[in-house]
Amino acid sequence: MAALAFFQHRCFLHCRVPRVKLSDGSVVLVSVPWSRSSSGFTLLFEAYCIALIQSEMPVSEVADVDLSEISQRGIDETSSKKGHKYVTIFVDMEQRRVIDVQTGKDSKTITNFVEYLESKGGDRNQIENVCIDMSPAFISGASAMLPNSKITFDKFHIVQHLNKALDIVRRDERKGKIYIIHLKRHRSIIFLVERL
Secondary structure, eight states, X not given: OEEEEETTEEEEEOOXXXXXXXXXXXXXXXXXXXXXXXXXXXXXXXXXXXXXXXXXXXXXXXXXXXXXXXXXXXXXXXXXXXXXXXXXXXXXXXXXXXXXXXXXXXXXXXXXXXXXXXXXXOOGGGOOEEXXXXXXXXXXXXXXXXXXXXXXXXXXXXXXXHHHHHHHHHHHHHTTSEEEEEETTEEEEEEEEEOO
C-alpha cells in the first residue's frame, strides 16, 4: 500500500492483481481497467505525463541544455533489463544531475558522450575530474577522450576490492599460512608475518 499526493488528492494504491490459470495450462494476470499490461503507472498518470510533454514541457526544450560549465563528471553503468543489457550513465557531479545516458558499458560510451557534450557547448578539455569504477573500458575511454581529467575510482569499488583482499588474508590466516598481529585501538592496521 502506498500513499502519495496525486492530482491534488491523497491517493492510496493497494492492489494484488490475481492470476488466472487458463484451460491450456498457462497463467495470466487479470487485466484491470486503470492500467495497461506491464506498466508501473496508472493510465491516468501516463496520460498526465503525455499531456505535460505535449504542452508545458516540450521535449525540444528539455533537450536544449547547456553543458559548457561541466568540469566534474561521474560515470557508472547499470543493467537496463534482465540479463546482460547495460546503459552507462553520465552525471554532473557538481549539480548532481544526469546529463547523458549511453547504451552499453564499453569505452565507446565515453566517446559517444564526448561527442554529445561538445554538441551541447561543452569542452572535453575543461573536464578536470572524472569518477569511475575500475572497469578497464572506462579507464581507457576516459584516458583517451578526456586528456585533462584526473581519474578518481569510486569509493564503492575500492571498498569492494579491499574487502576481497581482506577475505583472502583471513582465509590464509585460518590455514596457518600467515599470522595477523592486531594493535590496540588500531583495528584497521594489520601486520602480516609469513610463517617460516
